[in-house]
Amino acid sequence: MAVTTASRTRRPLTLGSIVRGAVVGLFVVLMVVFILGPLLWLGVRAFAGNWTFPNLLPDDWTLRWWQVVVNDGALGIAVQNSLFFAPLTVLVSAIICLPAAYAFARFDFPGRRFFLISLFATNAFPKMGLFVTLAALFYALNLMNTVLGILVVHVLGTVVFMTWIPAAAFAAVPRNLEEAARDAGASTLRVFASVTLPMALPGIIVAAVMSFLASFDEAQGTYLVGAPAFMTMPTQMYSLVLNYPTQVAAVFSILLAIPSVALMLAAHKHILGGQLAEGFQIK
Amino acid sequence: MTIHEPLTELPASPTKPGTPASGGGLAIRGLHKVLGGRTIIDNLDLSVKEGELVSLLGPSGCGKTTTLRMIAGFLEPDSGSIEVEGQEVSHLGAENRPSAMVFQNYALWPHMTVAKNVGFPLKLRKMSKAEIKDRVEAVLELVSLLHHRDSKPARISGGEQQRVALARALVQEPKLLLLDEPLSNLDAKLRVKVREDIRKIQQELGITTVIVTHDQEEAMSMSDRIAVMNAGRIEQYSTPEALYARPETEFVATFIGSMNRIEGSLNNGLIATGPDILGIRPEDVILADAPFAGAVPATVERVVPRGHFQEVYVRRADAQLRSFVSGEPMRPGQQLYAGIRKAMTFRDGRLVAEAGASL
Known part of the structure; x- marks a missing residue:
């Protein structure tokens, strides 16, 4: 009004x-x-x-309630586990997905569109259904309740971010900036390290932040594959909500949000301060 | 006073492209490129002498940029050879060629400062920090940009970006400097200044240079020689003066400067219908208030002010002619006399005769 x-x-x-x-x-x-x-x-x-x-x-x-959370050993371990899995997931995902992203952006190979679209497959089905079949597979491979098993689940959830966003970032690097570096005498690897990667970095940072958050918040798959041996903060939330007064869940939610918010703020500054935001004109 | 001189057969073209350059420079022989089933470059020969500035001039799609990219090493020719200072380079990648290129949109790396951009080629050559600094400062001094050493490319103007790109090429001390439409992104005033700067630096350093452009004025004002390209071939390769005065083909005559293009032939100062094409430069159409030899009565139809001269369209009994005149402003409807001082005759696109009338 x-x-x-x-x-x-x-x-x-x-x-x-x-x-x-x-x-x-x-x-x-x-x-x-x-x-x-x-x-x-x-x-x-x-x-x-x-x-x-x-x-x-x-x-x-x-x-x-803060004392309860801080003094509870199980919760402390959950925090540790989360802070272990999220960065590791980002790293593994980057190693696997960034070369793929570059290939999608720069090379035209048979089935390129098919592969690009099929990356969405993990997001197209109900998550729980996917994880149940995944669990069956993991039992056969002895991956249940292992670090590797959880890592696979987490990386799966980040593949789309880590491929699509950096692919777009790589594709947005004007080719003649790479050609100029070659003309100056740079090898293919040097061109990538000195021109392509720095220019695509804002996009890659966005992808890394989103992957970190996705891994940090992943609960269903982690619970299915990791519980009770590996409890992360989101999976611990389930038992908290059921077993403690609501205030403890509130405290834990705030703790869970701190890394996300901090990361978003840091990344925000980097991305908006980067050269992509400078309005540099490239035809 | 004779008005019409007999048609004179022209001798064969004295400049033959593709004759090997003596010693240094660039020599291209039999360059051929097919892209997507279309012949882009058709058996092209070109030689550039050491220290010479040559323009590849032509309309878009004529293959001039493709040629430049093959010289630079970004595109592989299907066949043919490219020699720089006697060294065959066509099998080398762009990073191993002794040429440096200035890109049309400058292609400065936005995440590096001006000094870093210019210093990058030297860094790749494993020079010491101190030496890189000295050389970068020297070349920035040359293009008068030393004060922008620490600026990012996005923070400086288009003309300055252009000079950074030039500095980045020059710092490599290339045997061959390649410029792709170097002035097309600058406004008209700056274009004149920058093209003079480029020419001056090029002559000072005596660097063999190839420029791609679609702007005839740019090519005429900068080049020692111009190769006019059309449909993947060189139509004519001569000095700017020769191109204008003696175009070998109708295409060149139309592309370089302005021309009255009339179907017919010149007979006693009058245009008679015929199968040939007449090319008459506007400055060869003489207008006067009083009758003079070879002139016929004409009426002014349209006047376009062009600053220091006027473009005047006159109607004669035989044709409409365009003339460039200076002096008293003319007005439409004005009655006067128009004579043709000189005309070129083209048959099947090639120059067959030149007719001059001493007026």
Whole structure:
């Protein structure tokens, strides 16, 4: 409503402007209720003692739930496991997918489109169905409850990001920048290291961040393949929600969000500060 | 005073492309390239003397850029040889050729500073940091860009980017400098300045240079010789003056400068219908208020002001002619006399005769 009032002072009120104002207002309200609201509730909840129904704020505040999480050995191990698997997944995924991405971007080989599209296969089926069949395979290969098994599950979930985004980034590097380097005397490898890779780096960073987050948040497959030997933070969440007061889950959610948010902020700065954002004109 | 001189048969072209350059320079023989079933370069010969600046001039799609890319090593010819200073290079990759190229859009690496861009070829040659610094500064001085040493390419103007690209090529001390449409991305004023800069530096360093361009003015003003290309072949290879004064083919005559193209032949200063093509330069159409030998009455139809001269369309009984005149502004409807000072006659696209009338 505030939006329509404000618009009245600037220009005559028309039906169009009322509708536009109402839509914007509705959008803002929805954002607040469904995105900011739960986060706010989560933040308050993590520090709440008793919180009885009609009260807008908790009856008392406490750090008890944080102590529970910090002192619980199982949770500590989950944090460790997550921080072990996520970077490793990004690394393995990059080693496997980046050469493929470069090939997709630069070479025209038979079946190129087919392979590119088929990368979506893992995302096209219901995840749980895929993991159940995967588990059957893993039993046969003795990969259940192993680091390698979990790694395979995590890398699978990142293949699409790690191939499509860097492929687009590699393809966006103008060929004559590579030709100029060759003309200057650079070998094929040197051209890649000095020109192609640095110019595609913002895209690769985005892919790495998304892969990290995908691995960090992966729960279903990890639970199926790794539990109970390897519990990561998201899989631990399942048991927390069931076995502890909701406040502990809130604390844990915040902990789970910290690396993601930190990573997003760091990457955001890099990407927006990179040469892609400089508007350098290349035909 | 004779108005019409007898047609004189022209001797065979004195310049023969493909004769091997003595000693240095560039020699191309029998270059052939088919792309996608279409012949792009058709058995092309070209020789460039050491220290000479040659332009490949032609409309888009004539194969001039393809030729340049084959000289640079980005494209492999189907057959033919390319020699730079007597050394056969056609089997070498671009990275091993003694040529350096300036790309049409400059192809500066956006993640490196100006100095890093220029220093990169030297870094690849494993030079010491101190030596790279000295050479980069020397060449940046040459193109007067030393103050932009630490700028990123995106932060400097188009003309400056162009000079960085030139510096990056020159720092390699190439035996052959290749420029692909070097001025096409600059505005008109800057174009004149930069082309003079390039010519000056080229002459100072005495570097053998090949420039690809579609702009005849650019080619005329910079080149020692121009190879006019059409459909994968060289139509004519001569000095700018010769190209304009004695075009060997109708294509060259039309492409270089302006021309009144009229079907027919010249007979006693009058145009008679015929199977040949007449080519009359606008400056060879003489306009005057009073009758003069060879002139016939004409009416001004249209006047296009072109700054220091006017483009005047006049209607005579036999044809409409375009003339370049300076002096008093003309106006449409004005009655005057128009005579033809000189005309070229083309048969099957080739120059067969030149008719001059001393007016």
